[in-house]
Amino acid sequence: MLTPDDDGGAAGNDRGRRCRRRPWGLSVTIPTPNADDYAKVDHDGNIWVAPGRFSLRPSSWINGPITAPILPNPAAASRYLGGMLTPQPRRWRPGQAVALAMEPQSSRMLQKCLEEGGIQEFDLMFQEVLAGFPTLAGHAFGNYLCQKLIDKSPPEHRALILRRLAGSIARLSVDVHGTRVIQNLIELCTTPEETALITLEFKGLAVNARSQAYDWVFDELSDECGKLATDQVGCRVFQTAFDVSTGTVRERLALAITENAAQLSVDQWGNYVVQRLLHVGDKVMRRRLIQVLLPSMATLALLKFSSNVVERCLRRAPDEALVDAIVAEMCMSGPERLAALMCDPYGNYCVQTAMRVYESSQAKLEHLAGLVRPHLPLLKVRYRQPVVKNLAASYPDLIYERRPGDLFPRNKL
Known part of the structure; x- marks a missing residue:
């Protein structure tokens, strides 16, 4: 249960209002004026709180920057809190795309920007990522952004990518991450210019067998x-x-x-x-x-x-x-x-x-x-046991025999 902290709890009760217990089992004190100073909703739907205002339990206070979501249901939270929480737009700063693409969370954020953004955002990100494409293509997380860019790129942009990768395609082709990017490029090649660039790079060691x-x-x-x-x-x-x-x-x-x-x-x-x-x-x-x-x-x-x-x-x-x-x-x-x-x-x-x-x-x-x-008796012990076991399971008459008066089959070996 969320409770007010020791320093600001009483004042918070005086200035704000107490929300009743909600279906997710949490109660929150939100100051009435300037609610955005205390809680925000990010682009993934998590609700974040300012430091020192709320805690998950009395002995665990939130200190430092806004780094932990506390309410998992943004739709319900916005309804119960009267729309005081303001959704924050998804942002990435120009000049940081290459660095962000190398982190798992921010790489997914950039991919989502490409999916939902317009042509201007695509052009901005493409120009920035193109410079670091050889590095990102072989990176554990960056290769996903590269593939997303290739998927959304027209032929003239793919040709620019191929020129930027000149001298690196052979290396990336045998890289565990880079091979996905190169395969994606080959799969989408449609123009003679792209075909010529790939052929020149591979020097006969790559096959686009459809052409x-x-x-x-x-x-x-x-x-x-x-x-x-x-x-x-x-x-x-x-x-x-x-x-x-x-x-x-x-x-x-x-x-x-x-x-x-x-x-x-x-x-x-x-x-x-x-x-x-x-x-x-x-x-x-x-x-x-x-x-x-x-x-x-x-x-x-x-x-x-x-x-x-x-x-x-x-x-x-x-x-x-x-x-x-x-x-x-x-x-x-x-x-x-x-x-x-x-x-x-x-x-x-x-x-x-x-x-x-x-x-x-x-x-x-x-x-x-x-x-x-x-x-069969000549088999070495290390080889005989599995061989005899397999043969006995499939061909029992080969290994066992039953003579008159025997209760159980005898091993012929």
């Missing part, structure tokens, strides 16, 4: 597939390019990936490009890629990155004949090779994936289970 003006980028990706697809950023560009390409352009990219499949599959970044082709490519592309990798499937299954490619091949093979060929290459070339796969920390997952793919064919699953069962 036919970027066909030369696809040519560059195809020619330098082995180099670009093994780069951390390049592999993402390659996947995006493949996703949005069509017709002969996609076919050219698929051929480039297939020709470099062996190199890409064992690379920490390149394997994602191969998996992308297997995920979104058509049957012809997938069949061609798997046939290229088929002779080395057993070796690829033993390696950290390429084992993921092998599992993807098993899941995305266009027909059962290719699945049988992959399984035969991995598991049916000899007991030594299968034992090596079962005991390998990566290879054993490829074997489990093959068994899941064969679930639709009972005969093939039983045949593969018969090949796998003799090697």
